[in-house]
Amino acid sequence: MKQNKAVSVVMCTYNGASRHLREQLDSIFSQTVLPGEIVVQDDGSTDDTMAVLNEYARKAPEGVDVRIFQNTTQQGINRNFFSAMHRSVGELIAVCDQDDIWLPTKLEEQAAAMADGVMMCVCRSEPFSDTGAPVRYDRRCPNCNLIRLFYASMMGHCQMLRRSLLYYIPTEDEQPEIYRRTCYDVMTATAAAALDSIRLIDRVLVRQRRYAEAATYVKYDxxxxxxxxxxxxxxxxxxxxxxxxxxxxxxxxxxxxxxxxxxxxxxxxxxxxxxxxxxxxxxxxxxxxxxxxxxxxxxxxxxxxxxxxxxxxxxxxxxxxxxxxxxxxxxxxxxxxxxxxxxxxxxxxxxx
Incomplete structure (x- = not known):
């Protein structure tokens, strides 16, 4: 299997053992180009999430370093993801949710698109549901212009970012209000767009699972x-x-x-x-x-x-x-x- 040691996959989990965590990990292990490491940070799960993570750490593809951490106290989505990103070592960070499915070429295509030094590459994701939750998918080509991102964002699971982008993100102690009012992926995408250094791959590379219990689920309006x-x-x-x-x-x-x-x-x-x-x-x-x-x-x-x-x-x-x-x-x-x-x-x- 080909591998790109410069790529770190960063996943945050919380009570995901029965919610398709295995399917997501399988899709990472099946990438056409494997990452150098997978950093997983659990936010205090009370189910069997840690057992599943340790199982997959033992059977990871050769050369892929799986490092698992568990918070002693809950940090919440923003602090948990940024903390996990800082624990990774790769130059390129692929953000990963616990319940989606990555298409096999996701890491390969996004890493190639960032070869010229761009700060972020985003792809498209297509929502699906196996629980009957309503989903809508707009097939028109989106844009990731700074002005547009004031009112929306490119979801974290679509993002691959350069490690140096973290330099431009304040900590929660430095700017607490932005942490209270939005999510980590809004901060990373907005920073990359402000630097005029964000690129879109106009292809679906993630299947986003939608169900009512998901942290990012929004009721159909x-x-x-x-x-x-x-x-x-x-x-x-x-x-x-x-x-x-x-x-x-x-x-x-x-x-x-x-x-x-x-x-x-x-x-x-x-x-x-x-x-x-x-x-x-x-x-x-x-x-x-x-x-x-x-x-x-x-x-x-x-x-x-x-x-x-x-x-x-x-x-x-x-x-x-x-x-x-x-x-x-x-x-x-x-x-x-x-x-x-x-x-x-x-x-x-x-x-x-």
Whole structure:
């Protein structure tokens, strides 16, 4: 079997023994190019997860170092994943959930796509369910532009990141608010996009298992299906709930703005400290500057903030949404976007 010693697979587990953990590990062991190591960090499982992990560690393919850790106290998703990443040693880190299925060429294709030094490679994942949970899969080509990633993210199981990207991620002690308001994969993808160093493989390389008990499962919402009646409903909701939801949105985007400013400071510090600064991605670029201005508008209310949002939504209307949208539809959606976003973020209200 071929092997890439530079690749570390990082998996976090929690009570996954009966939830397809074996199937995921089998898909890793069946890769066309094996990783140098698999680092698994368990967050205090009370089932047989550790027994399953130790079983697979004993039968790992030759040359693959399986290292297993278990937290003495629960750390939660963000701290657990970042802690596990820092324990890995490979230059390239492939993030892994405990219940998906990787297609055989995932590691090979993503590592090859990062050969020129790009900070992150993301692939597509196709959801499926064997429990009857509703799933939707948009087959259009997505985008991973920084502006788009303010409102969505590339899921962790789709990501392979360069170890040096961790330099740009604050610890929970340094920026606790971003840890409270979003997930680790939002931080890693946003940082890579801010550095203008993220690449998409427009192919499904992961099958994402969906079931109601999954930590990332989101209940199916018929209002999000793209129809004119749903658009009208979301605009009406935004207009009538603006005053209630907007303060929560302001706080949400304030944490993202502070995080982006952290990335910029770290990128400029690394540029100054390096003797080969030209080879290091920097956040000193046009889209980053506009992104900060857009987030500043998202952090405020009033007519001036709304007009500022319209300005940047219109300017970036072709990358604001999941996929490219032609005018005049893109222009109309950009103008309605401030109000439709209120519905999308209504879940924040009273969230602690």
């Amino acid at each position: 018929t209002h999000r299906v793209r129809t004119s009646s749903n658009a009208a409903f979301m605009v009406w909701y935004g207009l009538t709930h603006w005053g209630t939801v907007k303060p929560w949105m302001n706080a949400h985007f304030s944490a993202r703005r502070d995080f982006l400013e952290w990335v910029w400071r770290k990128s400029m510090t690394k540029q100054i400290a390096s003797t080969t600064a030209a080879d290091i991605p920097t956040a000193n670029n046009r889209i980053f500057a506009d992104g900060i201005r857009l987030l500043n508008a998202e952090c405020n209310r009033g007519a001036a903030a709304l007009f500022s949002l319209w300005r940047y939504y219109v300017r970036y209307r072709h990358v604001l949404f999941y996929t490219y949208e032609m005018d005049p539809v893109a222009l109309l959606r950009a103008l309605l976007h401030p109000f439709m976003q209120v519905y999308n973020y209504s879940y924040l209200v009273n969230r602690k």
